[in-house]
Amino acid sequence: MLQSQLFAKTKKEHIAEAETISHQLLLRGDFINQELSGVYSFLPLGWRVHRKIENIIRQELNKINAQEISMSVLQPRNLWQETGRWDTIDPPLFKFKDRHHKELALGPTHEEMITDLVRKRLRSYQDFPLYLYQIQDKFRNEMRATNGLLRTREFFMMDLYSFHTTKADLNDYYKKVIGAYQNICQRCGLEFVMTEASSGTIGGSESCEFMAIADSGEDRILVCEKCQLAMNTELGEAKTCKHCDAKLTEKRSIEIGHVFKLGTKYSTVMNAVFADEKGEAQLIEMGCYGIGLGRLMATVVEASHDDRGIIWPKEIAPFDAHLLALFGKNSDSLDIKQKCDTVYQELQEAGIDVLYDDRQNISAGAKFAEADLIGIPVRLVVSEKTGDRIEFKKRDQQKTELITINELMKKF
């Protein structure tokens, strides 16, 4: 991608409304654009990151045999009345009427929808287990949106639902999902812990929150030094882990995901049953699992930045490399241009996704500052100083090295 054509204008100055670091940097880097309180559009840089996170989630969920679907955002009132959540879910639904005065809601989550979908199709124990997920826009009428992407009223969520014939099978899959979440967090460069949590208005017998460790996080948790378990500070004054007796230390965190064992909560009220081996009706055991994509993205920024800007982990960076052309006064700038074009082309042919800062009238300092702000993990410079070589620098390191194009190819 040529930066001269990229739809992004970074901002040099501080943005007053954004007090949270991730909000500030995502706005300054022009990853997102605010439309309303708690409602954001994703611009090319931000959407690239978002898509990479999506794909990591897809890969990890596909590994545990989940199938991707996409349910409608528009949801009918009657399903929500079956579970009694039409008026009680918190945060409340965004509700409206269609032209026939029929009441609808924008989906904040899909337990009702998917339970309805599944009860109509899964009739026999032989149809189980089943794992379905989607990555889709969700709407929640929050009391108040806060901290940029950390709490919005519209956001993309991965929501996975599992259906089982027995509690034991649910428990097994629940563990697999936790494993998938761990992989997702690791690939997104996040340090995380799990806490046992209250189930809120989703309900169910057991649930865990996935907490990413970030110094600027709002939640305070006590983390075990040995295992990856943690507890909310409100839940107790304990000094040692109840599982392994190791010491607990207080850290700050952000909740990026949740896993719930729903059990038969929804199948009971919505009469979702299957025929067992004896032909007798049994309630479906369910689990549901969610990750907020925008929040995860903002959390990565909270956890990975310096005073110059964002430091994207490799797997979710908007580009693999940022190539800067610095046009000097003494050399023929056509020369630099040609060299840079060649490097750009060769990297592209090798399948490396490059943002190429080809802009003519931008100073070297401005290009460096902008590159640091955007946070692509690898910076490449071609200038009169680099001769027939290319300067290579990682965003999270200070040192630079001059290397040949062949050496450069081996870096990726």
Next chain:
RNA sequence: CGGGGAUUAGCGUAGUGGCUUAACGCGCCUGCUUUGGGAGCAGGAGACCGUGAGUUCAAAUCUCACAUCCCCGACCA
């Protein structure tokens, strides 16, 4: 929803009854110049001062209402 704050050009701000033709910095446009850490000079465009009422000889400035945004509370992905 309760409490607090804000609203002046794309962004950040100053101006708090008449001295204002609404100013400054960033950004934007033109030209020249410049290119290793958000360059320089010169010129230029861009604002019904959030909306509506009111007070006053006179309102960006005072009053009231409304809207929007931010922060704290609550809840969450």
